[in-house]
Amino acid sequence: MTMKVLYGASPEDVKGYDTARLRREFLISDLFAADAVNFTYTHVDRLILGGAMPKTRSVFFGSGADIGTSYLLSAREMGIANLGGTGTIAVDGKSFVLENRDVLYVGRGAKEIVVSSESPDKPARFYMNSVPAGADLPHRLVKKADAKALELGDVKRSNRRRLVMYIHPEVIPSCLLLMGITDLAEGSAWNTMPPHVHERRMEAYCYFDMAPQDRIVHVMGEPEETRHLIVANGEAVLSPAWSIHMGAGTGTYAFVWGMTGENQEYNDVTPVALAELK
Incomplete structure (x- = not known):
C-alpha cells in the first residue's frame, strides 16, 4: 500500500501554476496498477x-x-466503486461480490479490507473515496440496479447525462461521504453544465470507460480565472470548494463523483453563468 500526500492550494496560488504544477497538485494519475493499492491523501477536506x-x-x-x-x-x-470486471471485497472477513458499477459503503471502524478479482483476464478496478466520519454505520453493498438515477441536461446543448446516486441520503446513509456515477448520452460531450461551485463541499472526479486515445478537457479554477487539465482514462481530478468543475470529452466517457464537506445537501450549489467564465 502506498500513500502520496497533496497539500492543496489557494486560488491565488493557482494563478501562477504552469501545466506541470497544476497536474502535480490536482491530477491523480497512478490509481490502477496490477496487484497494488495506491492512495493519495489530500488536505483538501482530508x-x-x-x-x-x-x-x-x-x-x-x-x-x-x-x-x-x-x-x-x-x-x-x-x-468503493468497481469500474472493471467482477471482484470480491472482504471487510473483516465478510465478503461482498461487486459486479461492474456496484458500489460498497464501508463504515467507520473496519480493520482489514481484502480485494480480489474473479478473472485475471478481466480484473476488477476498485476506485475508493474515504473521508473522516463521526458515526458508526453498517457496511452496505449498493448494486447498480438499486441506485437512484436522474436524467439531466439537454441533447441540443451537448450535455445530456444520466447521474446515478449510490452513497446518498436518498439511497443509503453515510456520515459525510457522497458518491455516484454519471454517464454522458451518445452525442453529448459536456458534464456538469452549466458549471457551479459549492463552497461547503469539495469534489473529486474519476474519469473512466474511455477509449485509450480519448481525453477529457477538465476545466477548473475560479469562474473569472479558469484553468484546464487534460485527463486520460482512469485518472482523477481534485476539485476544491472554490473551483468550478466541468469537462468535455473527445469520445464517450463516464465519471465517478465523490464529495465531502459541511453537509450532504446535493443542491447546495451556486450556479455560474457561462457568460461569467473567463
Whole structure:
C-alpha cells in the first residue's frame, strides 16, 4: 500500500501554476496498477482517493500508519466503486461480490479490507473515496440496479447525462461521504453544465470507460480565472470548494463523483453563468 500526500492550494496560488504544477497538485494519475493499492491523501477536506486492481492475487490494506491511526478506517468511512470486471471485497472477513458499477459503503471502524478479482483476464478496478466520519454505520453493498438515477441536461446543448446516486441520503446513509456515477448520452460531450461551485463541499472526479486515445478537457479554477487539465482514462481530478468543475470529452466517457464537506445537501450549489467564465 502506498500513500502520496497533496497539500492543496489557494486560488491565488493557482494563478501562477504552469501545466506541470497544476497536474502535480490536482491530477491523480497512478490509481490502477496490477496487484497494488495506491492512495493519495489530500488536505483538501482530508479526502483519500485510492485505486486497486488485483490481477494475479488478492491484495489487502487497512493499516493507519500513514495517517496516525490504528487502522485506515479507525475514524473514516469509505466508498468503493468497481469500474472493471467482477471482484470480491472482504471487510473483516465478510465478503461482498461487486459486479461492474456496484458500489460498497464501508463504515467507520473496519480493520482489514481484502480485494480480489474473479478473472485475471478481466480484473476488477476498485476506485475508493474515504473521508473522516463521526458515526458508526453498517457496511452496505449498493448494486447498480438499486441506485437512484436522474436524467439531466439537454441533447441540443451537448450535455445530456444520466447521474446515478449510490452513497446518498436518498439511497443509503453515510456520515459525510457522497458518491455516484454519471454517464454522458451518445452525442453529448459536456458534464456538469452549466458549471457551479459549492463552497461547503469539495469534489473529486474519476474519469473512466474511455477509449485509450480519448481525453477529457477538465476545466477548473475560479469562474473569472479558469484553468484546464487534460485527463486520460482512469485518472482523477481534485476539485476544491472554490473551483468550478466541468469537462468535455473527445469520445464517450463516464465519471465517478465523490464529495465531502459541511453537509450532504446535493443542491447546495451556486450556479455560474457561462457568460461569467473567463
